Amino acid sequence: MTVTPTTDPAPPDYRQELVARPETLAIMRRIVSAHLDLWDLRDLSDAATLCAHELLTNVMRHTGSPLCTITLRRKPDGVRVTVSDSDTRPPERRAPEWNEENGRGVLLIAALAAQCGTVMRRDGKDVWADILAPAPAYSA
Numbered sequence: 001m002t003v004t005p006t007t008d009p010a011p012p013d014y015r016q017e018l019v020a021r022p023e024t025l026a027i028m029r030r031i032v033s034a035h036l037d038l039w040d041l042r043d044l045s046d047a048a049t050l051c052a053h054e055l056l057t058n059v060m061r062h063t064g065s066p067l068c069t070i071t072l073r074r075k076p077d078g079v080r081v082t083v084s085d086s087d088t089r090p091p092e093r094r095a096p097e098w099n100e101e102n103g104r105g106v107l108l109i110a111a112l113a114a115q116c117g118t119v120m121r122r123d124g125k126d127v128w129a130d131i132l133a134p135a136p137a138y139s140a
Helices: 022-038 042-062 105-112
Strands: 014-019 067-075 078-085 115-121 124-132
Touching: 014 022, 022 042, 022 067, 022 078, 042 067, 042 078, 042 105, 042 124, 105 124
Parallel strands: none
Antiparallel strands: 014 067, 067 078, 078 124, 115 124
16 A cells, blocks of 8 residues: 655635625624634734725725625735726725725735735726735845
8 A cells, every 4th residue: 555645735715705885894804814814824914904905995985886706815925915897997095195994905006015016807807916925135
């Protein structure tokens, strides 16, 4: 009898259709955090959770419909957070006045993510952010 070592398959992506509402955001923050723990990416949890929150808040505030889908995709060096909605307008990057309370979501996502972007579709868009683990420091 030959014993063949098995490798655990990579955890699957997480995908959830939802209605973006204030009460949904707290639930989604916990789900994002739990998946990053599952994927041993706890160090990325704060940034990924905040990006997911901001992307969902943008759906809530700036689209005609709160229906959307969030997808978490495990990457070799981090995670991609994508929120898909039915609004065919791209996200708007603003330069808010210093005393404004809103309008910094896209700027915040860009600051937290290694890369972010938008894929326009005929029926809406996918807004994504890649949250990556820092490169290891090498000593001489």
